[in-house]
Amino acid sequence: MVFDWFRRQFNQPESLTEAPSEAAPEASEPTGEADRTPVEPPTEQQPAEAEAAPASPPAPTPTINPYNQPCAKAAYQNLKQQDHPAAVEEDPGAVSDDLAATVEPTTDDTAVTTSAPQTIAEATPELEPEPAAPAEPPFFFDLAASEREARLEQLTAEAIAEPEPEPKPQPPAIAEPSAPQGLTFDDDFVWSSEVLAAQGRRPEEISIEEIDWLSSLRRGLDKTRRSLVNQLKSAVGQGPLSADAVETIEALLLQADVGVEATDRILTQLQAKLRQEALPPEQAIAYLKQLLQQLLDQPLETSGRYILAPEKGRLNVWLVCGVNGVGKTTTIGKLAHLATKSGYRCLIAAADTFRAAAVEQVKVWGDRSEVDVIANPGQNTDPAAVVFDAIAAAQARGTELLLVDTAGRLQNKKNLMDELAKVRRIIDRKAPDAIVESLLVLDATQGQNGLRQAQVFAEAAQLSGVALTKLDSTAKGGVALAIAQDLQLPIRFLGAGERIQDLRPFSSYEFIQALLDG
Numbered sequence: 001m002v003f004d005w006f007r008r009q010f011n012q013p014e015s016l017t018e019a020p021s022e023a024a025p026e027a028s029e030p031t032g033e034a035d036r037t038p039v040e041p042p043t044e045q046q047p048a049e050a051e052a053a054p055a056s057p058p059a060p061t062p063t064i065n066p067y068n069q070p071c072a073k074a075a076y077q078n079l080k081q082q083d084h085p086a087a088v089e090e091d092p093g094a095v096s097d098d099l100a101a102t103v104e105p106t107t108d109d110t111a112v113t114t115s116a117p118q119t120i121a122e123a124t125p126e127l128e129p130e131p132a133a134p135a136e137p138p139f140f141f142d143l144a145a146s147e148r149e150a151r152l153e154q155l156t157a158e159a160i161a162e163p164e165p166e167p168k169p170q171p172p173a174i175a176e177p178s179a180p181q182g183l184t185f186d187d188d189f190v191w192s193s194e195v196l197a198a199q200g201r202r203p204e205e206i207s208i209e210e211i212d213w214l215s216s217l218r219r220g221l222d223k224t225r226r227s228l229v230n231q232l233k234s235a236v237g238q239g240p241l242s243a244d245a246v247e248t249i250e251a252l253l254l255q256a257d258v259g260v261e262a263t264d265r266i267l268t269q270l271q272a273k274l275r276q277e278a279l280p281p282e283q284a285i286a287y288l289k290q291l292l293q294q295l296l297d298q299p300l301e302t303s304g305r306y307i308l309a310p311e312k313g314r315l316n317v318w319l320v321c322g323v324n325g326v327g328k329t330t331t332i333g334k335l336a337h338l339a340t341k342s343g344y345r346c347l348i349a350a351a352d353t354f355r356a357a358a359v360e361q362v363k364v365w366g367d368r369s370e371v372d373v374i375a376n377p378g379q380n381t382d383p384a385a386v387v388f389d390a391i392a393a394a395q396a397r398g399t400e401l402l403l404v405d406t407a408g409r410l411q412n413k414k415n416l417m418d419e420l421a422k423v424r425r426i427i428d429r430k431a432p433d434a435i436v437e438s439l440l441v442l443d444a445t446q447g448q449n450g451l452r453q454a455q456v457f458a459e460a461a462q463l464s465g466v467a468l469t470k471l472d473s474t475a476k477g478g479v480a481l482a483i484a485q486d487l488q489l490p491i492r493f494l495g496a497g498e499r500i501q502d503l504r505p506f507s508s509y510e511f512i513q514a515l516l517d518g
């Protein structure tokens, strides 16, 4: 059974919607929880019962404890088993024991309540294997000593949040869809699997693809997180907020491009809560996470749709817009990849005819994602004509998702509106039954400037949501909150790298965990 990435749902812990309502009237708005369907993992070996009937929503787990690793270890063992079944079949019992002996952290309860980076640093030495060598070398020992050492160094480096280190070099763009590589029981793996576990995922349901995505997201938000977390923790964790603490939190949020409106809202709610009860830093941060997540979820609730997914068996037309350079073409390529991987018949229309190079670029992405591109040879051809041809092709082929690249560089809002309106008219005439969505691509590195672009596009087109790209290249990841608060636009997809698999549907829960807890 093919895993539908578009319909991957995120069950958030109940506490995330309940607690803030005491302090924040907004929290009493409908949460849309009922609309959410249970999580299904993108494993190729779906559990049989999951196919027959959706499992009931998993029991919520209030907080992630990445350093209490039972899920991570079990998931690792399971994935490794899929990788090397023979090796594991020889003596599965020994594998479990060795795993436990090798990575069982001996952190006590106190360590769990300390800040994440500190806990990593404290727990790290205990990740070393016990001195006594096991009788039979387990597969786990293929984590070479050098690899563990590198990991130790990395964890130690990460524990020192300041000064901000140089960003890790991003993997080069990969021309072909590539399977996530390398199964390593490292900090990324542990964090990602515990984030999934906190959403009710069982270890055997955890796939390498999801681990790969969450790891990318976590690494992508590295820069934003580093400039936020430690200072936030010290400011938030001192009982009722002093004027100084308010100022610090305000400055930190604004620095991460959270925006004035969202920052004010967060501070008001946080102050109200901390006046009611003194929370230790970890709990205060947990509360802050709830506030941020609610803020991100609000436009999703208002839109009435938690996910943006093509409807099966029908023609869905997604107009992808955005100014040049924001990652529009890349996003189309990644969406096409996601669509084919998720079992949809997909086609791309190269309707950004304003620039000849745009057509060529989109063709390259079509090749990478193995999706055909409908283009009109010749320069400055009419985009509406390309859409017309593309719809005809889509109808002939039974296409389910037609991704339309639209021009971003139009001199003014009127031109933009006219062009988008013309494309819409063609679609309405040629495919009246199609489901049409408009997705705006925004570049996170542009921070608040992106909001102004969004404003113009929001006025020109009825937007279904935003694809926020380049999160991995900026410390302004907080702009996601400004998009939600100031523009009330739902974020639908996140791009956090240049690889074809580095774009996935948005989860407010995972985003906030990666932002404040990774």
Ligand SMILES: Nc1nc2c(ncn2[C@@H]2O[C@H](COP(=O)(O)OP(=O)(O)OP(=O)(O)O)[C@@H](O)[C@H]2O)c(=O)[nH]1
Binding pocket: 170, 173, 322, 323, 324, 325, 326, 327, 328, 329, 330, 331, 358, 361, 469, 470, 471, 472, 473, 495, 496, 497, 498, 502
């Ligand atoms: N690091 C990173 N780079 C990205 C991401 N998305 C896109 N890019 C890069 O951003 C650059 C611009 O991307 P394009 O997709 O060409 O942008 P565009 O909006 O189509 O702009 P034009 O090519 O000028 O039409 C490329 O170098 C992409 O590799 C992302 O999520 N992370």
